[in-house]
Amino acid sequence: MADEDFDFTDKVPPSLDRAGNSASQGFNPGLIVLIVVFGLVLAFLIGNFVLYTYAQKNLPPRKKKPVSKKKMKRERLKQGVSAPGE
Incomplete structure (x- = not known):
């Protein structure tokens, strides 16, 4: 084999050629995806x-769940008011 077959010192691959006309290749695909x-x-x-x-402007406010009688009784006992019927 001759030495001139492997002489790449004067050739630059197109992907590394910064001085070349890279604008004619179009947009960077990674940039387009981003x-x-x-x-x-x-x-x-x-x-x-x-x-x-x-x-927030157009829907009515949510309806609150009805409080069960058991919870109401417990709350009244905490406040010191006796529940009716006791």
Whole structure:
């Protein structure tokens, strides 16, 4: 084999060529994926915020669960008031 077969000193691979015309290759695919993912997350968060504010304005307040008679009796005993019928 001759030495000129392996002489790569004057050649630079296109991926490492900073001085070359890299703008003609298009956008970096990693950057495109990052922008798309960030955009989707941002849209999700903004959508949730809009739905939350809409619900706060337009939905009626939640109904409270009815208090059981047993709990009412216990609360009255704590306050020192005797429950009726005792």
